Amino acid sequence: MVDPLDNIAWHSLIGPHARFAVGAGAARRYAPGFSPLAAFAEPQRPDFDALAAHCVPGEQLYCVDWTGAVPAGWQVDVETALLCMVWAATEPPKDDAPDARPLDARHAAQALQLTGITRPGPFGPRTLELGDYFGIFEGEQLVAMAGERLHAGSLREVSGVCTLPAFQGRGLARRLMGKLMARQVARDETPFLHVLASNTGAQALYRQLGFRDERLRVLRVVSRSRA
Numbered sequence: 001m002v003d004p005l006d007n008i009a010w011h012s013l014i015g016p017h018a019r020f021a022v023g024a025g026a027a028r029r030y031a032p033g034f035s036p037l038a039a040f041a042e043p044q045r046p047d048f049d050a051l052a053a054h055c056v057p058g059e060q061l062y063c064v065d066w067t068g069a070v071p072a073g074w075q076v077d078v079e080t081a082l083l084c085m086v087w088a089a090t091e092p093p094k095d096d097a098p099d100a101r102p103l104d105a106r107h108a109a110q111a112l113q114l115t116g117i118t119r120p121g122p123f124g125p126r127t128l129e130l131g132d133y134f135g136i137f138e139g140e141q142l143v144a145m146a147g148e149r150l151h152a153g154s155l156r157e158v159s160g161v162c163t164l165p166a167f168q169g170r171g172l173a174r175r176l177m178g179k180l181m182a183r184q185v186a187r188d189e190t191p192f193l194h195v196l197a198s199n200t201g202a203q204a205l206y207r208q209l210g211f212r213d214e215r216l217r218v219l220r221v222v223s224r225s226r227a
Contacts, residue, residue, distance in 0.1 A: 004152035009039035011152035027051040033126040037062050057224045062122050064217045078221035081197035089210025093181035103133040110142040118162035136172050143167045146176035156189040
């Protein structure tokens with residue numbers, strides 16, 4: 001039986017998020033405007049020729065689980081380690097953020113500004129369409145946000161978790177994540193997430209919320225050479 005988590009981006013792009021994907025054959029990516037994630041049917045045998053037709057030189061794409069040689073015409077701009085964590089608690093999550101507002105296309109500019117400051121991971125103007133997103137506002141200013149990205153089978157990724165520095169330490173991220181997770185579990189979905197292996201502070205929070213370490217993955221940010 002196939003475990004979608006083994007190649008989660010690919011299963012998301014050919015499954016529930018196929019309508020947001022471009023590509024053919026053994027390569028897919030989210031269309032421009034969404035989070036710039038790319039995936040291959042076989043991560044250790046990536047079809048970069050198929051991917052090349054769907055990106056422009058210099059555009060950075062995020063790939064996981066590929067560790068092989070870099071093909072001609074491409075370069076690795078960043079390589080790091082991600083920890084994948086899966087929710088495994090026995091008590092259902094609680095929605096402690098009744099004041100959080102749903103986010104949609106009207107909030108795209110604010111979400112981009114927030115992620116530009118906090119850098120929770122790749123985010124595009126249409127990323128809010130990939131799932132439920134909620135934000136906490138101070139007046140009309142978006143100060144904290146969390147949402148959903150990858151989706152395959154019963155797995156639903158918690159992503160885009162970020163808080164403006166001046167508002168950190170108030171438990172806003174915890175509350176927003178609890179709201180998302182409560183909704184996911186009510187839909188019989190299993191929350192999971194990715195976090196930089198070096199971000200031990202965030203990992204400690206996620207473990208308190210019921211996530212367990214699942215696996216380490218290689219993350220590469222790649223681009224086609226401009227020459």
